Amino acid sequence: MMLTASRTLLSAAACALLPVMGLAQSWSDQPVDPAKHQGEFDAAYDDDGIYYNADDIVTYNVQDDGTVDWPTFSGFRRYHAECHVCHGPDGEGSTYAPKIKNSAVHMGYYEFYDVVVNGRKNGNSVMPHFGDNPNVMCYLNDIYVYLAARGMEAVPRGRPGKKEPKSDLVREMEDACMG
Numbered sequence: 001m002m003l004t005a006s007r008t009l010l011s012a013a014a015c016a017l018l019p020v021m022g023l024a025q026s027w028s029d030q031p032v033d034p035a036k037h038q039g040e041f042d043a044a045y046d047d048d049g050i051y052y053n054a055d056d057i058v059t060y061n062v063q064d065d066g067t068v069d070w071p072t073f074s075g076f077r078r079y080h081a082e083c084h085v086c087h088g089p090d091g092e093g094s095t096y097a098p099k100i101k102n103s104a105v106h107m108g109y110y111e112f113y114d115v116v117v118n119g120r121k122n123g124n125s126v127m128p129h130f131g132d133n134p135n136v137m138c139y140l141n142d143i144y145v146y147l148a149a150r151g152m153e154a155v156p157r158g159r160p161g162k163k164e165p166k167s168d169l170v171r172e173m174e175d176a177c178m179g
């Protein structure tokens with residue numbers, strides 16, 4: 001009996017420690033093995049220039065000649081307007097903020113979205129919340145697919161050279177979102 005009780009206590013203590021240890025290591029520190037994640041980013045279908053994986057989550061699409069989908073190009077621009085100041089050019093990270101091209105791959109869409117909407121604080125390290133900023137929220141899918149493409153090494157550093165045109169659907173969604 002005594003043994004069982006102390007074992008239970010021990011495992012409860014170990015569980016309580018886990019979240020703390022989890023915070024100490026950011027996703028951005030974990031290298032990305034593109035081969036391992038490819039299935040999550042394979043485009044299964046597109047809706048007027050917006051690409052989705054088999055789970056209906058937005059993804060990027062890069063053609064053989066390097067032409068990127070419009071959202072990836074848009075994400076490149078929005079990232080460099082809103083996030084680059086802290087996270088460095090091309091999602092590469094800085095001494096101040098993590099390498100979020102890796103985070104986008106490891107965290108997945110929902111966790112990534114949640115951090116950007118709500119922000120996060122870890123001592124003096126502060127990620128602002130953007131949930132009330134239309135310049136970020138109306139383009140967050142774009143920013144996500146751009147960073148995922150960077151993390152997966154599907155697009156090189158710098159401004160994408162060739163891009164698909166902006167579709168009517170993208171234009172309508174943008175107008176509706178920006179008001």
Ligand code: HEC
Nearest residue numbers: 026027028082083086097103115120121122125126127136
């Ligand atoms: C004022 C500086 C600043 C700006 C601007 C900023 N971030 Fe951050 N961000 C941070 C810091 C610092 C962290 C690390 C927070 C922590 O230690 O928990 C972070 C963390 C994150 C994370 C979690 C990374 C991980 O591996 O856990 C994501 C995702 C993220 N930021 C996305 C964005 C996006 C997208 C934008 C632009 C819309 C953005 N950030 C703009 C400072 C910033």
